[in-house]
Amino acid sequence: xxxxxxxxxxxxxxxxxxxxxxxxxxxxxxxxxxxxxxxxxxxxxxxxxxxxxxxxxxxxxxxxxxxxxxxxxxxxxxxxxxxxxxxxxxxxxxxxxxxxxxxxxxxxxxxxxxxxxxxxxxxxxxxxxxxxxxxxxxxxxxxxxxxxxxxxxxxxxxxxxxxxxxxxxxxxxxxxxxxxxxxxxxxx
Amino acid sequence: xxxxxxxxxxxxxxxxxxxxxxxxxxxxxxxxxxxxxxxxxxxxxxxxxxxxxxxxxxxxxxxxxxxxxxxxxxxxxxxxxxxxxxxxxxxxxxxxxxxxxxxxxxxxxxxxxxxxxxxxxxxxxxxxxxxxxxxxxxxxxxxxxxxxxxxxxxxxxxxxxxxxxxxxxxxxxxxxxxxxxxxxxxxxxxxxxxxxxxxxxxxxxxxxxxxxxxxxxxxxxxxxxxxxxxxxxxxxxx
Numbered sequence: 001x002x003x004x005x006x007x008x009x010x011x012x013x014x015x016x017x018x019x020x021x022x023x024x025x026x027x028x029x030x031x032x033x034x035x036x037x038x039x040x041x042x043x044x045x046x047x048x049x050x051x052x053x054x055x056x057x058x059x060x061x062x063x064x065x066x067x068x069x070x071x072x073x074x075x076x077x078x079x080x081x082x083x084x085x086x087x088x089x090x091x092x093x094x095x096x097x098x099x100x101x102x103x104x105x106x107x108x109x110x111x112x113x114x115x116x117x118x119x120x121x122x123x124x125x126x127x128x129x130x131x132x133x134x135x136x137x138x139x140x141x142x143x144x145x146x147x148x149x150x151x152x153x154x155x156x157x158x159x160x161x162x163x164x165x166x167x168x169x170x171x172x173x174x175x176x177x178x179x180x181x182x183x184x185x186x187x188x
Numbered sequence: 189x190x191x192x193x194x195x196x197x198x199x200x201x202x203x204x205x206x207x208x209x210x211x212x213x214x215x216x217x218x219x220x221x222x223x224x225x226x227x228x229x230x231x232x233x234x235x236x237x238x239x240x241x242x243x244x245x246x247x248x249x250x251x252x253x254x255x256x257x258x259x260x261x262x263x264x265x266x267x268x269x270x271x272x273x274x275x276x277x278x279x280x281x282x283x284x285x286x287x288x289x290x291x292x293x294x295x296x297x298x299x300x301x302x303x304x305x306x307x308x309x310x311x312x313x314x315x316x317x318x319x320x321x322x323x324x325x326x327x328x329x330x331x332x333x334x335x336x337x338x339x340x341x342x343x344x345x346x347x348x349x350x351x352x353x354x355x356x357x358x359x360x361x362x363x364x365x366x367x368x369x370x371x372x373x374x375x376x377x378x379x380x381x382x383x384x385x386x387x388x389x390x391x392x393x394x395x396x397x398x399x400x401x402x403x404x405x406x407x408x409x410x411x412x413x414x415x416x417x418x419x420x421x422x423x424x425x426x
Contacts, residue, residue, distance in 0.1 A: 019264055026255060031247035034254075039245055040207075051250055052257045059262040061340065064381050069232055074239040081207065081242075089211035123244035148208040149241055155208055177202045184237045 007072035015062035026055060029073065033080045039120075040084040040152040050083045057083075085152045117146035133183035140164060141172040145180070148173055194226065201230035205238055219385035222372045223406055313425065317392045321400055321420035323347075329418050330374065330400065332359070334388035336426070341382040343374060349417075351376070355402045360413045361422070362397040370407045374400060398422045 007028060013021035030051060037047035037054075057079060065075055115123065121142065125131040137145065143162055147153045155173065159166040197220075203209050204217040220227040258264075315336040323329050331344040341359075351357055357374040359382065371391065372382040384391060399416035407413070 022262070022264075023255075026258065030254070031249050032242070032245070034250040035245045035248045036242050038248055048250060048254050052254050052261070055258045056261045057339075059258070061381060064383070070236060071239075074235050077239050077242050078205070078235045081205075085207050085214065086211075089214065120244045121241070124241045127244060128240055149206055149238070150245065152207045154210050156210075158208070173203070173206070173208055174199065177199075177206060181202070181237065184240070 004071050004073075008067050011062055011065050011072055012067075014059065015065065022055075022059060025058070029076050030055070032073070033076060036077060037080050037084045039117075039150050040081070040088055042151075046087060047084070050080060050087060054080045054083050081152075088152050089154070117150040118143055120150050121146035128184070130183040130186070133186065134179065137176055137179055140168075141176055144169055144172045145176040194230075197224070197227050197230050201227060201234050205231055205234035215386060220409070222383060222385045223370055223409055225406055315424075315426040317388045317422060318425050319398045319420050319422045321398060321418035323418055330420075332382075332398070333425075334384065334392075336389050336424075337387045339384045339387060341371065341384055341388070343380040343382060345378050345380075351402070355404060356406065357400055357417075358403045358407060358413070360399045360401065360416075361391060361395040362399060364394045364396055366394075367410075368399065368413050369409075370411070370413075371398075373406050392422055395422050 007025065010021045010025040010028070014025055033054065034047060034051050037050045038044065041047045041050065054076070058076065065072070069075075070078075122131070125134050134142075140162055144158050144164075147158050147161055148155075153161060155169050156166055158173070159169040162169070200213075200217055200220070204214060209217065217227070217231075221231055222228075316338075317334050317336065319330075319332040320328055321330040321332070327347055329345070329347045329349060331346060332341055334341045349357065359371040359374050360368045361371050362368045371384070374380070374382065398420055399413060400418040401414040401416050403414055
């Protein structure tokens, strides 16, 4: 991943309409962002649409980016995740859709689901050195958090996926987020 | 719901950013983000906090068609720039002058970066919502526009405005049948962008008029506006 100062300088040039900087920003950030969108949407065509929309919006909104308020990858990831979640929750992507998209012939199957959400969650916890802190989040609760964050599943979808009551899922996610907050905000 | 409670806002922000909210709850929180600075800062905090979790997702190179689409949509392929674009701007600028004089609305493409990009890319004005706000002396002060499905409102300030310290200019939508609602605060400067809580179509389809008032802060949901300094029509450009 490109360093923060480099991305900030690219974004400030993009705000001035510098197309070379825009391309450089895309090259630096698009693969990570595409990975994130792909995990949530499971379909390459949808993830490509989200990435494209997100960068068009970045071009238009770069002037409103505030380096003081957030780091570039945080800002960009939020744009991509929000668009992907909106699309996932939108009318255009219902569970009733057929496995094969008639227009593209692509399948709804995830292109590559390894590591699974739980694996991603644990890798992230290791990378952030918070695995110990997260130890009290046990099996199903950990699975809930991983499915919600990496696959963008709502409470009811998580409940269905792990065959647990929605009430429990809500509580697990809420407590899990409180715990995550404590772990992630610890001074390192 | 009492959004004054910091812990409740924090929890909503967490679930919004985390991604476990339903579509309706997401829409509601996006409105709150625009209207309540505390909601916006809670969401930013959670974005900062949770973003590192995304770093374990393996990167994947997008196919070249994605960049090609972005390049096209942002006006990168400017082959015709010295041709039609050279006369399009003054022509539409002229049209703006003429039309504004007779009291209707038209868009000056030079005023609006996003729309300008679309004009460049397509050679036509997109379907948009446009507002021209005037003061009590009927001077045009703010030109607002958003593409029909856009989530940002472009602002062009046509006359300077004095904003007393500690106060903000707030843009209100006045629906045909319903109470006014705050769209967002109007930033300083000749050109600015107001983020919208939803697509322009969702917000403005039944809004014939707009107003701008001075407020002590961004109003809470359901708050009534102070007297309007500026008012104007909100019209569909299609």
